């Protein structure tokens with residue numbers, strides 16, 4: 160290749176620019192949305208890029224404006240557990256490996272994390288996992304059928320610490336209503352955070368939804384469960400001396 164030739168953009172390179180769908184107002188203006196994420200510029204390593212380019216057909220799903228057919232995607236009727244914001248995917252892959260009787264669907268907008276998760280899933284030979292690189296709110300709204308999920312996992316979502324940024328927190332009453340619609344009766348919502356103020360906000364928002372039953376014996380948080388592998392952000396928080404709050408609710412229709 161001459162020094163003036165641009166390297167050809169691969170599938171993984173292009174994917175970085177398509178994590179949301181442009182929407183417009185009735186009079187044709189671009190609709191600015193409050194997002195729970197900022198796209199970080201971290202480079203995809205060759206390892207992550209190769210994993211995405213080679214294995215997307217096995218592990219990747221794309222945004223679609225009709226609901227996914229989970230039985231066709233996973234080849235079985237096992238419950239589908241959705242995890243939003245899986246980061247680098249280490250705990251998600253471990254959970255998928257530990258629970259072969261469940262199907263896992265991970266959504267993450269950070270492409271290097273998606274590449275790392277696919278690479279690890281290949282290495283661990285995990286077949287009950289699919290990943291999506293797109294805004295989870297759009298996926299939930301358009302690509303997931305009502306009453307189709309066995310559970311929702313949200314581990315260490317961005318805390319958006321300043322009050323003026325709280326509107327960017329993914330946990331909002333509207334988000335909980337959307338999740339609740341997508342859960343099967345008996346499905347769970349499991350959240351964890353290392354930010355006390357966000358934990359209190361999560362608790363209040365979940366408790367204000369009359370269809371969700373708190374599984375905490377003290378009606379607030381549950382002890383950290385052994386079945387949740389430590390995540391990268393959790394470990395970082397521990398090094399900084401942060402606490403951890405787990406919340407576990409069941410949807411009863």
Ligand SMILES: C[S@@+](CC[C@H](N)C(=O)[O-])C[C@H]1O[C@@H](n2cnc3c(N)ncnc32)[C@H](O)[C@@H]1O
Nearest residue numbers: 195196244245246267268294295315390391392
């Ligand atoms: C603080 S990190 C935690 C990552 C991981 N769960 C962990 O504990 O290590 C939050 C992640 O959520 C992702 N995220 C935030 N909003 C999202 C959205 N609407 N759709 C998909 N991913 C999102 C971010 O890209 C980020 O990687």
